[in-house]
Amino acid sequence: MVTGWKLPPDERELLLRRFPPKYENVIADHVTLRSGARDLPHKPDARIVGRADDGSSLECLVIELDGTTDRPDGSTYHITWSLGAERKPIESNAMLREEGWKPIDPPVPVQLEPARF
Numbered sequence: 001m002v003t004g005w006k007l008p009p010d011e012r013e014l015l016l017r018r019f020p021p022k023y024e025n026v027i028a029d030h031v032t033l034r035s036g037a038r039d040l041p042h043k044p045d046a047r048i049v050g051r052a053d054d055g056s057s058l059e060c061l062v063i064e065l066d067g068t069t070d071r072p073d074g075s076t077y078h079i080t081w082s083l084g085a086e087r088k089p090i091e092s093n094a095m096l097r098e099e100g101w102k103p104i105d106p107p108v109p110v111q112l113e114p115a116r117f
Contacts, residue, residue: 002035003034003038004034004041004115005033007111011110011111015108019061021082022081024085025082025085027080030079030117031078031112034071034072043113046111048108048110049063049064050102050103052096052099052100058082058084059081060096062078063079065077065112
């Protein structure tokens with residue numbers, strides 16, 4: 001079980017129009033906090049502050065929650081946006097760590113709902 005935040009369907013649709021996915025497998029539905037937790041997190045003040053794309057088959061949006069992009073496990077809060085056929089969402093963590101991300105200016109407020117998935 002994973003805890004984090006889900007994008008409400010109406011928010012997801014707005015963001016998909018604003019940030020059209022580049023790759024065929026569109027994920028665009030959640031921000032992970034941690035695996036194995038039972039308690040739901042609080043509802044954060046959330047903003048999209050960046051975007052990352054490896055240029056071939058993986059893109060994600062970087063999320064700032066309550067003033068930070070740093071997850072407790074040392075990775076970066078993000079929404080895996082879209083993937084090529086052979087890619088997995090978990091690969092976003094390595095891409096962000098190894099390649100970094102580009103800021104979006106101005107940041108885009110986003111609504112997220114605490115969830116288990």
